Amino acid sequence: METETVTEKSLRRNLYRVLRKTGVTRENICLTASFYEDLNFDNIDWTIFTHYLEGIFNIKVNDDELNSFANVNDTLLYLRGELVYSTN
Template sequence: MKQERIRRNLYKVLRKTGVPRDLIIEDAALQEELLKDDLDLTCFLFFLETKFEVEIENSELAKLYSVGSTIEFLQKHCA
């Protein structure tokens, strides 16, 4: 999947979970800056797996620490 499409769809997922537009930047930390609690993170992961048709193992969650790292992860795991 192309990087621009991944970015666009990731942006949609973040917006769906209630993240304000102005906070969505590549360096933004998911847990500390965007998704404030465990419920937000759980919703984000559900929408991410659904939108990108990818399964994210618990061992891979640590790799998703920022918007940029999530884009990199999706580039490697999406066809």
């Protein structure tokens, strides 16, 4: 798998872009937002989220990893581990 260097700002911006494509409003996006309780994700939302997450970040997320995402910050932490991270 190819990795690319990303900045924190770019990482968050692209993650929030994925969430927006899933139908989440800007007002509801925050790091502590729970996918189930705050964002009301259902199976269709997860499918759309996974599609855009994999496409935008050029990664493959398996079901076990996806099931570990309880909130937006969990996804951000996962992405930091998958991509080469730069503090620039």
